[in-house]
Amino acid sequence: MDIQRKVKFEEELDKNFLDEIKDMSGCEEIDKCIQCGACSSSCPMAVYMDHPPRKIISFIKNGFKEEALKSFTIWLCASCYTCQVRCPAKIKITDVMYALKRKAIEEKVYPNRLQPPVLAQEMCKLIAKNGRNSELWLVVNMYIKLKNPLGMLKMAPLGINLMKTGRMSLKKEKIKNRKQLRTLLNEVKENAK
Amino acid sequence: MNEYIYYPGCSLKGGSKHYEESLLPVLKKIGMEIEEMNDWNCCGATAYFAVDDTIAAALCGRNLSIAEKAGCHVMAPCAGCFLTMKKSNTFLTEGSNKAQKVLTDLKTTGCEYKGTVKVRHPLEIFIQEIGLDTIKEKVENKLTGLKVACYYGCQLVRPYTDFDDPDYPETMDNLMEAMGAEAVDYSAKTLCCGGSLTGTIENIGKGLNYVLLKEAKKKGADVIVTLCPLCQFNLEIMAAKVSKEYKEDYKIPVLYFTQLMGLALGIPKEDLGFKRSIISLKNMWQKINNGGAK
Ligand code: SF4
Ligand code: SF4
Numbered sequence: 001m002d003i004q005r006k007v008k009f010e011e012e013l014d015k016n017f018l019d020e021i022k023d024m025s026g027c028e029e030i031d032k033c034i035q036c037g038a039c040s041s042s043c044p045m046a047v048y049m050d051h052p053p054r055k056i057i058s059f060i061k062n063g064f065k066e067e068a069l070k071s072f073t074i075w076l077c078a079s080c081y082t083c084q085v086r087c088p089a090k091i092k093i094t095d096v097m098y099a100l101k102r103k104a105i106e107e108k109v110y111p112n113r114l115q116p117p118v119l120a121q122e123m124c125k126l127i128a129k130n131g132r133n134s135e136l137w138l139v140v141n142m143y144i145k146l147k148n149p150l151g152m153l154k155m156a157p158l159g160i161n162l163m164k165t166g167r168m169s170l171k172k173e174k175i176k177n178r179k180q181l182r183t184l185l186n187e188v189k190e191n192a193k
Numbered sequence: 194m195n196e197y198i199y200y201p202g203c204s205l206k207g208g209s210k211h212y213e214e215s216l217l218p219v220l221k222k223i224g225m226e227i228e229e230m231n232d233w234n235c236c237g238a239t240a241y242f243a244v245d246d247t248i249a250a251a252l253c254g255r256n257l258s259i260a261e262k263a264g265c266h267v268m269a270p271c272a273g274c275f276l277t278m279k280k281s282n283t284f285l286t287e288g289s290n291k292a293q294k295v296l297t298d299l300k301t302t303g304c305e306y307k308g309t310v311k312v313r314h315p316l317e318i319f320i321q322e323i324g325l326d327t328i329k330e331k332v333e334n335k336l337t338g339l340k341v342a343c344y345y346g347c348q349l350v351r352p353y354t355d356f357d358d359p360d361y362p363e364t365m366d367n368l369m370e371a372m373g374a375e376a377v378d379y380s381a382k383t384l385c386c387g388g389s390l391t392g393t394i395e396n397i398g399k400g401l402n403y404v405l406l407k408e409a410k411k412k413g414a415d416v417i418v419t420l421c422p423l424c425q426f427n428l429e430i431m432a433a434k435v436s437k438e439y440k441e442d443y444k445i446p447v448l449y450f451t452q453l454m455g456l457a458l459g460i461p462k463e464d465l466g467f468k469r470s471i472i473s474l475k476n477m478w479q480k481i482n483n484g485g486a487k
Contacts, residue, residue, distance in 0.1 A: 025246050025284070025291065044385045048397055076397070079239045080385035081351035085359045094352070101243040115393035123240040127252070131234040133203040139392075158430060165469040167208045176232050180302055181255065187298040188251045192291070 013063030021060050024102070026095025033057045039083035039093050049073040053083055053093055056100070069109050074100040075116040118145050128185055131175030136168055195311070195322065198265035199227045200256060202274035203235050204422035209271070211466025212422060215451040216270055216315060218465065222458045223319075223328055227268065230259055236269075236277040239389060250295050253281035257312075258304040266311040268318060270451075272421035273388075276348035279312045314349055316420055316450070317356050320364045325371050333459030335373025339480055341453065342379040342414035343369060344405065346386055346424040359383065365420065365450055372457035377412040381405050386427040399438055402431035406443040416477050418450045425449060429471055444472045456481070 021027050033054075040052035050072045051059070059068040068074075077097040084094045101117070104110045110117040122141040126133055136159070143152035162168035175181065205213040220227055233256050241249035256278065260267045269275040285292050286308040299306050319328060343365040351359045360383055366376035381404055391398030405428060409417050419425040429447040436443045448470070455465040467474060 044401060045390075045397070048400075076390065076394075078347075078385050078388045078390045079242075080347040080388070081359075082347070082385070084352045085354060092352075095242075098242045098246065102246065105244060116390060117243070119389060119393055120240040120243040123238065124244045124248075127235045127237060127241070128248075133207075133235050133238070135203075135207050142393075161471050162208060165471060167210060167469055169207070173203065173206065175234050180304070181234060184251055184255060184298060184302040184304065185248055187302060188247050188295060189245075191294050191298055192247045 008064070014065040015063055017063045017065040017068075018061055021096070021099055021103075024099040026092040027099050029089070029091055030057065030060060030096060032089040033061065033091055034089055036088060038086045038088060042082045042086045044080060044082065045073075045076045045078055049076050053077075053097075057091070057093070057096065060096070060100075066109075068100055069104045069107065070111065072111060072114070073097075074104060075110065075114055077101075113146060113148075115142065115146065118142055121145075128182075129178075130172060131178055131181050132173035134171070134173045136170060137172060195313075195318075196265045197225070197227055197268040197313070197318065198260050198263050199229045200233055200236075200260075200267050200269045200274060200278070201229060202233075202269065202271040202422075204271050204273075208426055209422035209449075211469040212270060212425070212449045212451065214464070214466035214469075215449055215455045218460045219451050219455050219458060220315075222455075222460060223323060223331060225318075225323070228263075230256065230263075230267070233259065236274045236281075238273055238277060242277075247291060247295055249277070250281045250284050250292070251298065253278045254285055254295060254299045254306050255304045257282060257285070257310045258299060258306040260310045261306060266313060268315055269312055270315050270420070271423075272314065272346060272348040273423055275312060275314045276353070279353060282308075282310065282312055314356075314420070316349070316364055316368070319368060321356075325367060328368070328454075328458075329371045331459075332372060332457050334457055336369075336453060336457050336481060337373050338483075339374045339453075339477070340377050340413055340415045341369050341374045342377050342409040342412060342417045343382055343450070344379065344409075344417050344419050344424060344428070345382050346419070346421050347383065347388075349420060350383055365418065368450065369418065369453065372454060374453065374457075377409075377414050379409060379412055379414070381408040386424045388423055388427075391427045391431065395434070398427060398431055399434055402428055403435045403439060403443075406432060406435055406445060407439075409445055410443060414445060415480050416446045416448055416453070418448055418453055420450050432472060446470060446472050446474050446477050 037054045040054040046052045237249040237252040387398045387401045432444045
């Protein structure tokens with residue numbers, strides 16, 4: 001059996017990571033974390049996560065960039081804000097999770113074939129193009145991107161139930177002034193650089 | 194009373210038509226004139242915060258600007274839209290450099306936003322502006338004996354806690370009691386339904402919704418009432434899957450609070466979107482027709 005070192009040496013850590021994250025919206029106060037664990041104990045997703053929220057905050061504070069960005073945890077955060085209202089240090093943990101999601105997408109390091117990052121990006125594409133979301137098309141686009149026709153097929157019974165009750169349509173929802181929206185989003189993207 | 198404009202969001206025009214179908218007649222019945230926001234766009238939901246948070250703010254900024262030009266505040270019945278717009282509104286009006294840039298871009302594209310708009314959920318407006326007593330006076334058919342579990346989920350009560358308690362809110366319970374129903378002590382009322390994760394990672398969705406359904410059943414609820422399209426959808430869709438997995442019947446009707454309000458206010462049940470329920474409402478109707486007796 002190949003035994004590997006489990007502990008990182010200091011020089012392997014990313015010393016800029018904390019500052020990088022602190023620059024992002026909602027993450028300014030992150031070094032006030034006292035590692036109490038209130039976030040982990042209140043998180044409904046913690047039992048599914050590879051690292052609980054407290055550890056993610058610790059990763060950021062100590063430069064474990066790879067561990068934080070490649071974790072499943074950030075994609076299992078459902079934005080329920082339970083941790084955030086309980087944190088005694090008033091850290092906006094949900095916003096920190098969002099920031100890590102954005103970084104992971106930007107650096108393309110999220111776990112391969114995991115649905116949540118694909119869903120988020122496909123939804124944004126639909127909204128930027130049409131100004132509105134269309135539930136059916138979002139699901140279709142996600143499964144195409146995931147190259148998972150079987151996953152799509154499994155949704156068919158649900159689709160039929162929704163069709164029967166008039167809760168799903170094939171129509172693509174669009175706003176009228178798409179031109180204005182496109183100009184706005186382009187401007188924002190340009191100027192945010 | 195403030196002037197409001199109605200922001201439906203994508204869900205109320207799609208999978209949650211019955212929320213709109215029940216909300217609009219209820220508003221009319223309690224004397225609230227309201228118009229739909231002209232050419233509104235999607236709020237960006239949780240997705241845009243995970244991809245590009247300045248765009249997320251700009252999307253909401255465009256909607257807020259439309260409301261401001263109409264001289265109105267925003268009524269957002271979807272708890273997801275409510276939170277997204279409230280969060281972006283806070284960001285845009287707090288004066289950071291990042292926000293300034295977005296406000297300038299909004300202005301140059303014809304969507305100037307000065308920051309005067311409030312974003313509110315209909316439950317807040319009912320309780321704080323119209324008042325429980327006024328609504329109670331309009332009740333025609335008391336929902337006597339109907340046991341309801343009021344499920345608030347996350348985004349109406351967190352992270353903004355200025356309207357109700359983040360763990361054990363009671364406003365919807367009070368509203369349902371005013372309609373004559375009995376609100377059970379539903380201790381799972383603010384646990385998470387999984388949001389969009391329930392649609393992508395079914396295992397997690399099943400686990401979370403099991404807790405919600407089991408607690409409602411344990412407390413003897415005839416129906417679960419919700420105020421968020423994603424909560425309603427997740428609970429209703431997961432009920433069959435949870436029942437199968439845990440070998441017990443958890444197919445409790447999951448409705449919008451406005452549907453039950455409408456019934457109590459004397460709006461014909463055909464006009465409240467009940468036909469869109471996937472779970473059978475038979476037992477619930479029996480209970481309502483018999484004034485609570487089974
Ligand atoms: S609850 Fe706050 S202070 Fe406590 S470990 Fe979590 S982030 Fe740190
Ligand atoms: S917001 Fe995310 S990290 Fe915090 S408790 Fe909810 S799921 Fe867990």
